[in-house]
Amino acid sequence: MKRLQIFVVTTIIMTSNAFASDTGRELQKAVHQLNAWLGHNEKADEWRRVLDLNTLETQSAKGARADVAQLSQILGRLSSNQQALEQSEFNQVRLAIQAHIKSLSGSQNQDLEYEIGLARANYRTITLDQLEQRRDQAVKDLKLLKKYYRKNLYSRERALLFYDLQLDELMTFMEELEFEMPPDISVGKLTDQLNLMKKRISEVEGELDNLPEPAEIETVPPQPDDENLPVEATEQAVAEEEPGENKPESKNAQDEDDQEADDVQLNDEEIRKQRGELQEKLERLKSGEAELQQLRTNVLREDRDRQRTRVQVWRQFGAFNRGVVKVGQRKNDYMFAAFQHSFYKVAMLYFYGTDDNLQAEFNEKLDTLDQEFKKLSVSSERDAAAAVGTVIGWLDATEQSRNLIRLIEKKYSLPNLRVSVSRDLVNRLASQPVSDGRRVNEIILGRLIRGEAATRGTVSIDFIEDPNQARLSIHLLGNIVSQTHTRSGRFTGYAGASGLIEARQNLIANVGGLLAEAPSGSAHIDSEFYGVDARSNLVQKIGRKQYLRDKEESERISEGRIKTQFMEKFLTQTSDALSQGRKRLVQALKKAEEIGGYLPELYLRTTYDRFWAIGHRTTFKLAESGRVSNLAATVMPTESSVNAEIAVQIHETLLSNYVDEIFSNRTFTNDELAAEAERLTGDVPEGLATADDEEGWSITFSGTRPIQFEFDNNRLAVTITGRRFSQGDSRLQAGLKIRIPFIVKRVEGKMYLFRDGDAVLDYVDPERLTAKIVAFKSFLETKLNKEDAEQPGVLLPDNLIPVDEVEQLKDVQLARELRLVELRTQGGWLYVGWNHAPVGMYFSAMTDTPAIWREIDLSQPDQIIPPNQAPGPNETETQTKDLGQPQEVTLDPLSSPPVQSSAATPESN
Numbered sequence: 001m002k003r004l005q006i007f008v009v010t011t012i013i014m015t016s017n018a019f020a021s022d023t024g025r026e027l028q029k030a031v032h033q034l035n036a037w038l039g040h041n042e043k044a045d046e047w048r049r050v051l052d053l054n055t056l057e058t059q060s061a062k063g064a065r066a067d068v069a070q071l072s073q074i075l076g077r078l079s080s081n082q083q084a085l086e087q088s089e090f091n092q093v094r095l096a097i098q099a100h101i102k103s104l105s106g107s108q109n110q111d112l113e114y115e116i117g118l119a120r121a122n123y124r125t126i127t128l129d130q131l132e133q134r135r136d137q138a139v140k141d142l143k144l145l146k147k148y149y150r151k152n153l154y155s156r157e158r159a160l161l162f163y164d165l166q167l168d169e170l171m172t173f174m175e176e177l178e179f180e181m182p183p184d185i186s187v188g189k190l191t192d193q194l195n196l197m198k199k200r201i202s203e204v205e206g207e208l209d210n211l212p213e214p215a216e217i218e219t220v221p222p223q224p225d226d227e228n229l230p231v232e233a234t235e236q237a238v239a240e241e242e243p244g245e246n247k248p249e250s251k252n253a254q255d256e257d258d259q260e261a262d263d264v265q266l267n268d269e270e271i272r273k274q275r276g277e278l279q280e281k282l283e284r285l286k287s288g289e290a291e292l293q294q295l296r297t298n299v300l301r302e303d304r305d306r307q308r309t310r311v312q313v314w315r316q317f318g319a320f321n322r323g324v325v326k327v328g329q330r331k332n333d334y335m336f337a338a339f340q341h342s343f344y345k346v347a348m349l350y351f352y353g354t355d356d357n358l359q360a361e362f363n364e365k366l367d368t369l370d371q372e373f374k375k376l377s378v379s380s381e382r383d384a385a386a387a388v389g390t391v392i393g394w395l396d397a398t399e400q401s402r403n404l405i406r407l408i409e410k411k412y413s414l415p416n417l418r419v420s421v422s423r424d425l426v427n428r429l430a431s432q433p434v435s436d437g438r439r440v441n442e443i444i445l446g447r448l449i450r451g452e453a454a455t456r457g458t459v460s461i462d463f464i465e466d467p468n469q470a471r472l473s474i475h476l477l478g479n480i481v482s483q484t485h486t487r488s489g490r491f492t493g494y495a496g497a498s499g500l501i502e503a504r505q506n507l508i509a510n511v512g513g514l515l516a517e518a519p520s521g522s523a524h525i526d527s528e529f530y531g532v533d534a535r536s537n538l539v540q541k542i543g544r545k546q547y548l549r550d551k552e553e554s555e556r557i558s559e560g561r562i563k564t565q566f567m568e569k570f571l572t573q574t575s576d577a578l579s580q581g582r583k584r585l586v587q588a589l590k591k592a593e594e595i596g597g598y599l600p601e602l603y604l605r606t607t608y609d610r611f612w613a614i615g616h617r618t619t620f621k622l623a624e625s626g627r628v629s630n631l632a633a634t635v636m637p638t639e640s641s642v643n644a645e646i647a648v649q650i651h652e653t654l655l656s657n658y659v660d661e662i663f664s665n666r667t668f669t670n671d672e673l674a675a676e677a678e679r680l681t682g683d684v685p686e687g688l689a690t691a692d693d694e695e696g697w698s699i700t701f702s703g704t705r706p707i708q709f710e711f712d713n714n715r716l717a718v719t720i721t722g723r724r725f726s727q728g729d730s731r732l733q734a735g736l737k738i739r740i741p742f743i744v745k746r747v748e749g750k751m752y753l754f755r756d757g758d759a760v761l762d763y764v765d766p767e768r769l770t771a772k773i774v775a776f777k778s779f780l781e782t783k784l785n786k787e788d789a790e791q792p793g794v795l796l797p798d799n800l801i802p803v804d805e806v807e808q809l810k811d812v813q814l815a816r817e818l819r820l821v822e823l824r825t826q827g828g829w830l831y832v833g834w835n836h837a838p839v840g841m842y843f844s845a846m847t848d849t850p851a852i853w854r855e856i857d858l859s860q861p862d863q864i865i866p867p868n869q870a871p872g873p874n875e876t877e878t879q880t881k882d883l884g885q886p887q888e889v890t891l892d893p894l895s896s897p898p899v900q901s902s903a904a905t906p907e908s909n
Contacts, residue, residue: 036334048515051084115403115404134346187300193292201289317350321622388412426463451484469508473505478502483496492533602614712827717756
């Protein structure tokens with residue numbers, strides 16, 4: 001049972017605040033708050049069972065992929081429970097389920113192109129009611145957070161959190177927040193109209209410049225002498241001047257000349273007419289431009305106070321957000337996650353709702369989406385996925401086009417983490433033999449039965465197929481053998497019995513809790529009469545006759561007693577295990593709050609042969625670096641050829657989405673970057689350290705996908721995109737993409753991460769090159785491609801498990817006994833698998849590790865490229881291909897508040 005405790009605890013993982021979108025996000029938030037309110041006790045377990053909260057957790061984690069039928073069933077349970085109706089926490093969940101069902105039922109269209117067109121025609125202005133509703137919700141969640149922390153935190157820890165959060169000031173700010181909406185005729189809209197007017201004026205001026213000047217046509221009047229000549233003489237003269245031409249042809253030629261003169265005269269008149277019309281049109285346009293300019297000046301003067309207030313309020317949002325981010329780095333319980341979400345929504349809705357030209361930007365976003373979404377099904381189109389993620393984040397922040405958001409998330413933001421454990425491994429670790437011997441001293445049918453009984457059996461764990469939770473069954477199957485005797489008068493009768501005993505208890509688990517169903521058991525006993533201690537045949541017959549007469553009833557009574565005794569012991573053992581498991585779960589959840597922000601949204605499920613944890617990590621929120629928006633996986637992983645006992649599948653977006661929150665739109669010096677890299681990886685990459693005689697440099701990362709991980713062709717790569725650089729006193733306002741390829745190799749029995757060729761640098765915008773950026777690119781290429789023979793690469797942990805570096809793994813024997821059997825990258829996914837091989841157990845060689853080439857000897861450089869595996873032309877092109885132009889975030893609300901805006905497999909599981 002101890003191993004069972006360990007298994008149960010280690011498979012329960014806490015969720016984080018990585019929500020889905022709109023109504024799905026609100027449902028997750030409500031479920032998280034309900035979990036925090038319920039806690040972990042018997043009453044909470046009963047509520048989880050009655051309302052099927054494990055299934056609700058999975059459906060809320062699936063977001064746009066939730067099952068409407070399952071949600072409807074849970075809604076029915078909530079609506080039929082009178083006690084639940086009286087609690088506001090349950091009511092919040094009920095309302096969220098209703099909204100999500102309505103939302104999912106209204107988005108059945110699968111044609112993205114049609115949905116984009118529909119969204120374009122249904123732009124919705126952000127209303128004052130929306131803003132006030134979001135503000136009131138944020139205030140409510142902040143009050144709940146304050147109440148929750150007062151109840152659950154020690155005073156010192158609570159005081160430090162409230163200080164960092166500036167709780168009282170934040171509460172006052174939120175409660176007093178007022179919204180001044182932009183005028184219907186706003187500065188931004190007028191600016192757009194002026195720009196359009198100027199463009200039209202330029203077009204008309206171009207049309208005027210392209211018109212030809214009127215032709216100067218010379219006409220020769222008829223001469224008097226010619227008119228007096230006879231007709232015959234004239235025709236004869238013409239015939240003499242043009243020999244070889246007949247008279248009709250000469251007449252036709254003359255007609256053509258006359259027609260050409262008429263056409264020139266007609267064109268001349270048309271040109272003068274067109275010129276006059278264009279001049280009038282130009283005057284009207286310039287007059288309209290002057291009127292618009294004057295109107296814009298007047299509106300700008302009238303709207304100036306509102307714009308100034310908007311800037312000031314937005315700066316306050318930014319200041320409070322820094323505290324929210326700071327607290328969120330060490331506190332990520334459900335209540336804080338709910339408030340953080342509400343704060344994000346009201347902040348972004350304020351920024352965009354008070355914008356004076358939001359619709360123009362809306363149309364630009366849909367234009368980008370229209371261009372990029374067709375590329376999403378191709379895993380290599382990483383820039384397209386990043387651009388679409390940015391647009392979806394913008395639409396989510398402005399609460400626009402919800403059907404479109406759900407449709408894209410459903411198809412192109414799939415789970416990007418999948419972890420599974422095989423049933424065989426679980427049973428090898430958790431199953432155990434059961435052996436029990438006891439003395440029999442019981443009265444059955446008025447007779448004293450004495451003797452001995454022995455029980456032998458095995459406890460195993462079965463997996464039950466369930467797409468909404470992990471369903472396990474602890475199963476004990478054994479046999480019992482007994483030898484008994486009973487005294488009747490002067491004689492003693494002897495008998496024996498054997499039979500099967502079985503007990504089962506089902507466990508249901510999801511990330512929020514662990515439930516145990518009522519145990520069940522059975523026993524079947526077959527007894528046999530051996531005889532009596534007398535040689536008389538008559539006595540033997542009488543004894544057998546009495547035994548047979550009472551045999552059926554005696555066996556029934558024995559079966560009942562054995563079942564009762566056996567079930568009591570089974571229940572005691574499993575209850576102890578579950579009790580310890582719950583205690584460890586609560587402890588693990590409390591510790592997980594410290595790293596909650598780094599955990600993806602998870603749910604658990606089981607198939608008949610594997611236990612699964614499915615994770616989904618997106619970033620649609622405010623971070624310290626600004627607004628970060630990304631999708632998860634755009635494609636599902638392929639089926640693995642290795643049935644590893646522990647299998648992990650990680651999509652490249654999982655890692656990219658994590659580092660986006662750290663680097664997006666932020667500026668680092670090379671020393672700060674080296675320190676950050678050492679914090680994340682434990683090592684300083686070659687090229688980041690600066691020599692004493694060198695000037696330092698800095699990089700401002702792109703707002704869209706600043707660091708892109710790539711998993712493909714059994715290699716990996718990292719692409720860094722910077723939009724601004726500096727070195728010494730030089731400032732470079734131009735972008736560079738730096739792609740560094742890597743590969744895993746084995747050297748002297750150890751695994752290393754090697755550079756797989758030179759770093760490749762590309763310009764983000766080749767049309768904006770300057771001498772400085774060209775020189776800086778050359779400088780970085782030299783730094784990053786510097787060879788150092790003494791540094792063979794980055795040493796990786798044995799079997800890729802850092803048992804000596806991670807404190808929590810040092811005492812976990814299982815972690816030391818895992819052996820790598822799969823390591824490959826393909827189509828954006830990293831596949832890693834381990835088998836359990838304790839000391840003394842035979843372990844075969846790695847079965848699918850193409851990313852680790854054969855043992856190499858660094859003293860012989862030619863061995864670094866393995867035989868028959870040198871990259872061909874296509875592979876070389878893949879390694880150095882240009883990833884395209886990153887889609888920069890044109891609006892950075894946190895860093896530069898504008899005075900006025902301008903348009904700028906088991907997932908089947």
